[in-house]
Amino acid sequence: MIGWSRFGTLEVSAHTGNTYRQLYSTLIDLVQTFLMIALVVFLTLYMLLSVSLQSLKRIKKQAKSILDNEFIIEKKIPFTTEFRSVTTAMNAMVEKVKDIFERENETLLRYHELLYKDSETKLHNRRYLAAKLPDYLQSDASLSSGTYVMISLDEIDRLKREKGYERYNIVINALAEALNTHLGSFRHALIARLNESDFFVVLPACEIHSITPQIENIISKVAHVIVGIDGEILDYLLIGCGVGTYNENDTLKALFSRADHSVIQAKQCGKFVVEESQANDSALVLGRDEWREELLKSLEESRMLLAFQSVVEQRADALSVIHEEIFLRLLDREGTIHSAGYFIPVATSLGLIDTLDHYMIEKVLKHIKDHNPITPLALNLSGDFVKKYANIQWLREQLESFNRHNDLVLWFEVNNTIALNELEAVSAISAMVKRFGYRFGIDHFTIPEAGAHYLQTIRPDYVKANCAYLQDMMFDQDTGKSRESFNNVIRSLGISIIAINIEEAQDVEHLKALGIEQFQGSFIAPVALL
Template identity: 25%
Template sequence: MIANRFSLFLAFTLTTLALLFSFSLQLHWNVQQQQNQLVQYADDLSSQLSSTLPVFISHNDRDAIVRIVEASLTPHVKSLTLVDLITSEQATWSGETVNTPTSSLSFATISPIERQVDLRHEGIPIASLAITVAPNKETQIAWLHAIKTLGIHAVYLFITFSIAAFFMGRQRRAIRDVAQTLTAMSDNGFLPLKTSKRSGIATLDHAMEYFGRHAQRLLQSSNSELKRLRKSMMFDAVSGLYNKQYFIHQLNSWMDEGEDTQGAVFIIQVDWLEHVYRQYGYSVRDETWRLLSHSLQDVAIQDSNACLARFGEKELAIFLPEYNDEESRKVLHAVISALNNEAVMAGFSANKDVHIGVVHAHGKSSSDMLSFADNALQHAIEKNEVFIFHQGTNEHVIAREAWRELLSEAIDKRLLRLKSQPVYTLGESASIFHREVFTQTLIEHTWHSAGRIMPYINFFSKGADLDRAIIETLIQQHHQRPIQGKVALNLSTTSLRDGAFIDWLCNVVRNTLPSEYLHFEISEASARADLNACLLFSKKMKACGVSIGIDHFGRYLESVEYLAAIKPHYVKLDQAFTQTQSSTNQLFTITLANIAESLNITVIATGVKNTALLERLDPMLIHAYQGFIHPPTPIIEDELQPQR
């Protein structure tokens, strides 16, 4: 905008200077022309009087002399002086005085002309004649001609500028329309182009349409490539189940020592599958695998977050994220029932040649979970038991209904402690991108992280109540210590679906909290579960001046078409991509980062625990990072005490 205004100002200034220069030249030429005419008049007058006066002077005919001189007096003649050289008599005549404007410009002034001639009669000087000729209206004429020429040039330039401005305005509008259309195309991403705006320039419209189609194909190609990679690299070809690589990815995504998330891992060894192979061969065994996988998926795996994978020739694994002890045991019984049904249908006995190792824990790493589950499996094999259920964490088990009461009490009494973890930009001049707010809840004199209580929050549909309590706690702390930097808060799927909560939140960000400092994060699971609710929430929050982010981006390694619809300001890559640096992980990271980059979305790496992981980040793909390399710290240092 500044460059455009400067260009217009420069063009206007140059045009004005050109007009002034043209006016000066025209005025100077007019003055010179009038000056020359005045010189010619003075010469003609002196020549005329030199030829007529000497005869009358020699005869001393005064009346004739007076008549001739007075006849010669015109408005141009300022004075005429006649001196008789014999008698030394002198006579002076003055012309009619005319007030002419003067100019301080030397080149715009017409100077008086003086002529001194000797009058001779028969070769003898008898008198001298002095004539002074001054301009009458020549100066005005010169200026009028110059002004007239200036006016004509100004009109021509005005017409030229008007025509140029019309076409330049048309081009600017065309460029603006193209820019808006291209921005809409970029924002639209994978969705069909619906814009009908045209620039008015056929060639530009054609190029824009071609670019739009090409860009759309590229974006769709990237998304298709992600789907293809997932299908080719994350599934077992025989059973149709996820493979071990995807299972480890999910385990790394959900289970982390810092997150305190609970969950269960099953490792199942089905020995009777080996008997099927020995008796009937590969084809029958593979078909049995397919039947078994369908049975387990239909009966045992009801949650979209749960993962069932084939680990080996006769091994399966199940991961149940955010499942409590009771829910995990229910799934275990359903799995045993499904395995027994398939065994009987295959001609084998129930509860024979099947061993299951189960671990339930919270706050454990993925490697610990696998190790515990494998140890439980080995114990089951040694003891010839169908299953061994191992508790990976020593804790006091709280009944489900007790959780309802404890959560209600914690929310109602605001038994919450807020912590924040900084997200730093990647590069030499690192700065804080924002601080993510984490919540701890006081349950039976113990602080529990969100990962620990979220299964119960979701089960009892208290997500909106908890989010409201967290935000009200943040408001209270904002009154004590005003928010100075950007902060990010995660919201549950329940909150995103709650219209009353969203209306309340809009009022809060408009009137209580500084909207320019707020980032609200939507998990990829929420976007998959209810995209329409996420779209509505995102639209309302952006209208209030709040930024939107996507958390756990790429957790499911599925299509990310929701990005173009939600149009977030940033995405946080799932921590599983940071934990392991396999070639497959790197390939998925590049694909996901490129998709986000093509939509002008900031990419943030998560799960960065130490300097070694930080140094592995590629600044060409990653813009910022987050992790326990910078652990969360309390926003308000005073620790909350339970209210009894």
């Protein structure tokens, strides 16, 4: 360095902090980038898994519905091959089962109409009356007392011969229409044509004095129709009408015999006469106010007793009790025990039937706590109890507070007519008791004119049907072969069948041959106090 004087030596070096700062900045950028990528990947995977899980949940729900015998078609088909195959297969199976149910239901309805309907008037026939009346007359039914009406026409063959089938048909259908118009609106009314000239009506829980004016209107209307088509018919056509009462002590034979006698008496008195025949009924001794006081007192004094009847299952040589149905018995002040048919119709007319249901439920729950039984108990709920929402809420509270000491299962039942008329309420009760792990059934079951679709809504565990009705529906007497439609419709919904009103050993044998294994009736076990 010429001309310069060395002052010193300067050394320049890079600071490592800058490098570290750059490295740190780069690391942060990488971490943020990876986090963003991870978040995007996670969200993508979450969405894919959610879609897959939703498909799995729908598959699980559909599988559970199939196990519960519900016909649910899954409309959302999964996009994955495996899930799509499973859903498609289950949909095909459900469609097949549903198709079988619909076809068997249609077959059953056609057979039901052929078996139980009069072809000319579309009223029920004598066979239906014979199959249904035992359900009305049994001593523990609320329908076990009321009024019957029998109308009979004489010289009906002469009418057809001299005036032709068309005018005969007008007269017969005018009578059928009048019966439906004036009496069909009564609760649980049963109207049937016994034969070509005789008609029979059963009106549960109706008093005879309220029915007689209706019958007179019917007779008058038919006479007016006859005058309108040909007044000469009145010269020989004789119409007689017998009106009377029935109760739980009547048999089919006794009831028809009494009705025939009253009709004969009416015909002897004239052409359009209504003859009343009041049966002896000790329940009529008390007035309404006295009955109300007696029933309320019996509840206060615990004179309303619990009784039961066993329902059994018979397989091969093994016999087991599947449940015991609970009934009420009235112990009067003289110490006499009366069946439910003695006081239930009166309690129904007084609006006290749901009060009796409250009493029965409380007594049964107390009995279970005190005695810890191992056999399930079945309680039959009335229509008045079912149709009130407050009663359903009360029942839920009772079951929630009920402490089960063992695996005892309570069974609840409603009459088939109640199930049809109060479908929404009955479905709610059925779902509720099943949530508690209990069972639900329909008593006095018959296929209604609309078909068995209402069973899909209620989902009962079992139905109880009269043994005569079951034999009619499941056995073809013309061919001597069993009919599978009834069995297929009921079994396809996972419902078991219990035959009731078993009174003879041959009833059991006939039903066992048709695949029925569960029975209830006086032949199986009598009603006894609990």
